[in-house]
Amino acid sequence: MRRTDLEGHGPVRFGPPLPDDGLPVLPELAGVLAAAAGRTASEPVGGGAALLEAACGYWDRRGLPTAPERVVAAPGAPALLLALTAALGGDVLVPRPCAAWWAPYARLLGRPVFHVPTPAESGGVPDPYALLETVRRVRAEGGDPRLLVLSPADDPAATVAPPEGLHETLEAAAGEGLHLVSDETWRDTVHAPHETVLLSPAEMLPDRVTVVTDLAGAHLPTGWPAAVARFPAGAAGDGLHARVLDVLTALGARVAGPVALAAGYALTEPEPVTARITATVRLHARLAAAAYAAAVDAGAVARPPQAGRHLYVDLGPLRAGLSGHDVGDAQDLEDFLAGRLGMPAPGGHRFGDALGELRVRLSTGALLSGTDEERAECLTSPTPLEVPHVRRALTHLKSVFDELRDDAERWETPR
Structure with a gap:
């Protein structure tokens, strides 16, 4: 993903691609x-x-x-x-x-x-x-x-x-x-x-x-x-x-x-296409629900996901902790979370939100990284969130959000 301005955070001209499903081709x-x-x-x-x-x-x-x-x-x-x-x-x-x-x-x-x-x-x-x-x-x-x-x-x-x-x-x-x-x-x-x-x-x-x-x-x-x-x-x-x-x-x-x-x-x-779509939607619905729970439990704000392979998260409530990581706007947040999560985290400024808002889009397909066999297993498993590589990815996602919550609590001004 290209940065708009390497020296500052100017107007956005390049957006992220559509969220990938993270699965082998049918x-x-x-x-x-x-x-x-x-x-x-x-x-x-x-x-x-x-x-x-x-x-x-x-x-x-x-x-x-x-x-x-x-x-x-x-x-x-x-x-x-x-x-x-x-x-x-x-x-x-x-x-x-x-x-x-x-x-x-x-x-x-x-x-x-x-x-x-x-x-x-x-x-x-x-x-x-x-x-x-x-x-x-x-x-x-x-x-x-x-x-x-x-x-x-x-x-x-x-x-x-x-x-x-x-x-x-x-x-x-x-x-x-x-x-x-x-x-x-x-x-x-x-x-x-x-x-x-x-x-x-x-x-x-x-x-x-x-x-x-x-x-x-x-x-x-x-x-x-x-x-x-x-x-x-x-x-x-x-x-x-x-x-x-x-x-x-x-x-x-x-x-x-x-x-x-x-x-x-x-x-x-045809049946192979409709069956794959149904299985893919079911899988990403579960992934999105788990990612949503991890974000909200840590104090972030998000609308419950109802469609697609993504989640839009507002980390404004965790701003105090993020400031300790030199995160002051959406571009900083994009860079920081992409490094911490090991997955794309395009900032809300790419979607028309103000640069100062700490919002990101997270794609659930990135949680399925692995071999073709491992990713295909997620479609047929009755418990795809327990497949080892998916469980590791979700555990890492939750730990990053939990750390940000803890950082925010430490940096909050005592009342």
């Missing part, structure tokens, strides 16, 4: 990719017919009927968001915090980005009143807000937005004439799908929402870049679809042929 997926290794034909810009049909089936099964002419594929969600931002024009609104890759693409195009606070109970979706206030303030200052990017299943907060709160935010956005991009990369990683209601904004506001799904969320390894976007029906959606294809064409943003075949296979969701 053999059936590897087989599809290997069989396509000799393919020399280029995948069309926007995706070939087979990949687009597979994407339509994926959304049909989730209650979002889709036609191939409303779908675009690209080598990763960042390329899609860049193309959408360029096609829509205007200023961009995002939640605070938000996925680390959202804002840089707007800034690359010279578009202002405005962060809007999220409710206390979840991330990914801005507070509706704060959204209205921000839009009106930006317009009063001569700005032109047109695009709101949000996520019902969030990175970095690992939460799922309550339907009622999502509905209020969508009403506010529609009333202000905004187009919405719903990043649904993590929708298939909800930890308790039978207890958690996840709705796509496209179900509530079908004429104004473009859905973007990076397949690295649940279906493909993070090193196989592929993502799909679903556009609204109607003239406005058709025009946006065409402009996005123009941008992708100018960029030469094609999904690699072998990856496209693997992506198409994964999106049809």
